[in-house]
Amino acid sequence: MAIEQSKSDISRTRILDAAAKTFRQKGYAATTLNEIAKAADMQAGSLYYHFNSKDELLEEVLDIGINRVHEAVEESQENMPADAPPYERIRAAVDAHLTTLLKHGDYTSANISIFTQIPEEIRQRQIPKRDAFSALWRRILSRAQKAGALRDDVDPGMVRMLLLGALNWSVEWYKPGKTSIHAMADHVCLMLLEGIGADEARRGTAADKEKVA
Amino acid sequence: MAIEQSKSDISRTRILDAAAKTFRQKGYAATTLNEIAKAADMQAGSLYYHFNSKDELLEEVLDIGINRVHEAVEESQENMPADAPPYERIRAAVDAHLTTLLKHGDYTSANISIFTQIPEEIRQRQIPKRDAFSALWRRILSRAQKAGALRDDVDPGMVRMLLLGALNWSVEWYKPGKTSIHAMADHVCLMLLEGIGADEARRGTAADKEKVA
DNA sequence: GTTATTTTCTAATGTTCATTAGATTATTGG
DNA sequence: CCAATAATCTAATGAACATTAGAAAATAAC
Numbered sequence: 001m002a003i004e005q006s007k008s009d010i011s012r013t014r015i016l017d018a019a020a021k022t023f024r025q026k027g028y029a030a031t032t033l034n035e036i037a038k039a040a041d042m043q044a045g046s047l048y049y050h051f052n053s054k055d056e057l058l059e060e061v062l063d064i065g066i067n068r069v070h071e072a073v074e075e076s077q078e079n080m081p082a083d084a085p086p087y088e089r090i091r092a093a094v095d096a097h098l099t100t101l102l103k104h105g106d107y108t109s110a111n112i113s114i115f116t117q118i119p120e121e122i123r124q125r126q127i128p129k130r131d132a133f134s135a136l137w138r139r140i141l142s143r144a145q146k147a148g149a150l151r152d153d154v155d156p157g158m159v160r161m162l163l164l165g166a167l168n169w170s171v172e173w174y175k176p177g178k179t180s181i182h183a184m185a186d187h188v189c190l191m192l193l194e195g196i197g198a199d200e201a202r203r204g205t206a207a208d209k210e211k212v213a
Numbered sequence: 214m215a216i217e218q219s220k221s222d223i224s225r226t227r228i229l230d231a232a233a234k235t236f237r238q239k240g241y242a243a244t245t246l247n248e249i250a251k252a253a254d255m256q257a258g259s260l261y262y263h264f265n266s267k268d269e270l271l272e273e274v275l276d277i278g279i280n281r282v283h284e285a286v287e288e289s290q291e292n293m294p295a296d297a298p299p300y301e302r303i304r305a306a307v308d309a310h311l312t313t314l315l316k317h318g319d320y321t322s323a324n325i326s327i328f329t330q331i332p333e334e335i336r337q338r339q340i341p342k343r344d345a346f347s348a349l350w351r352r353i354l355s356r357a358q359k360a361g362a363l364r365d366d367v368d369p370g371m372v373r374m375l376l377l378g379a380l381n382w383s384v385e386w387y388k389p390g391k392t393s394i395h396a397m398a399d400h401v402c403l404m405l406l407e408g409i410g411a412d413e414a415r416r417g418t419a420a421d422k423e424k425v426a
Numbered sequence: 427g428t429t430a431t432t433t434t435c436t437a438a439t440g441t442t443c444a445t446t447a448g449a450t451t452a453t454t455g456g
Numbered sequence: 457c458c459a460a461t462a463a464t465c466t467a468a469t470g471a472a473c474a475t476t477a478g479a480a481a482a483t484a485a486c
Binding site: 025026027028029030087113114115116117148149150151152153154155158159161162163164165166167168169170172173179184187188190191192193194195196197198 | 237238239240241242243326327328329330361362363364365366367368374375377378379380381383385386392400403404406407408409410411
């Protein structure tokens with residue numbers, strides 16, 4: 001047994017995959033254990049050999065989802081040379097976040113899209129995990145700011161929320177094929193750092209501001 | 214009867230408000246007619262005098278949600294002088310979008326957050342309405358581009374999806390009090406048009422690019 | 427104020443679903 | 457091969473819920 005993996009482990013994973021996929025598509029309440037079981041080639045009752053309740057299954061899916069994206073973004077920073085330019089660090093983080101979300105994404109997507117609709121008790125337990133992930137992003141942006149790479153007239157907290165919003169929302173519209181995830185990450189960073197305004201527009205804006213002042 | 218408003222109309226509105234609020238919080242499947250009825254000071258059975266089914270109620274909530282934000286953004290453009298600078302047009306649109314979402318937002322928020330989890334048939338009927346709204350934003354950005362206000366190395370479609378993502382996601386985190394919605398709209402536009410990178414960072418980035426090339 | 431109409435309530439009905447208990451089948455260790 | 461354990465299945469239970477039908481209450485018309 002080179003790879004320690006009992007039959008139970010295999011079934012468990014199959015169930016979790018099926019659950020993540022179904023929760024993501026239909027939401028928590030609308031997903032029946034029958035659907036999950038069918039997608040995992042089982043009968044509904046058999047799920048209880050592996051999980052004590054629908055809620056426990058949900059919670060494990062959510063945990064996997066947040067952990068994966070957290071770990072991916074964290075590793076993207078650890079794998080970076082200490083003297084990497086701030087721009088590259090941010091780009092690596094955006095890339096890792098998007099890749100986790102869009103490529104192997106049922107768990108993370110499920111976490112994002114059904115979060116507001118799960119039982120209160122479970123949601124409460126998820127909040128600290130989300131906060132920890134949020135803090136990771138805060139550190140990444142704060143480091144860039146200390147390195148002098150960010151303007152000082154933008155609110156870092158709002159930047160973070162808006163950026164994570166733009167990234168997380170991609171699960172609602174991204175379809176593979178057209179644009180690669182890496183290209184998308186590049187694009188996001190370009191927009192984020194340099195803006196989408198033409199140079200003339202920037203001057204125009206500045207002029208407007210003076211006019212008002 | 215200056216304001217034509219029968220008792221029926223009043224109840225109907227009360228039910229719709231309650232439904233929007235509850236759908237938004239709990240999701241579609243997890244919301245029971247009992248909850249909606251209680252929030253509207255009624256018994257569950259009484260809802261059927263006004264609506265034929267839970268689905269019909271849902272669909273009306275969704276319609277109101279998309280219509281409100283669509284109309285708000287549309288009016289923001291119509292109320293603008295023909296020679297208004299592109300930056301101001303975009304800012305007005307962002308402001309209108311955010312205000313609708315966050316201020317009187319149960320309907321629009323419900324539409325956004327439960328969309329993926331509603332019955333297939335209803336979702337199909339919502340899609341064209343979403344497309345129409347998306348097209349409105351496409352026109353706004355395309356107009357700015359024709360006016361030479363946008364860089365030509367960004368993909369307008371992706372800009373739109375990322376911007377709408379950042380805006381829509383705000384329903385998940387925005388709490389009134391701290392920052393005003395108008396200030397937030399300004400901030401979004403600043404970031405969007407000018408970017409968050411410091412000037413040195415921009416130069417640094419450009420240098421990196423040359424180094425690679 | 428009495429009647430007709432509108433609106434709401436009460437009390438079923440039937441369905442769907444999570445969960446359970448016990449039977450059945452597969453897998454593993456000797 | 458044979459037991460012992462693990463994994464899955466089958467069928468039943470009970471609760472929650474959308475929906476309905478008919479009674480009751482409120483409102484409007486005259």
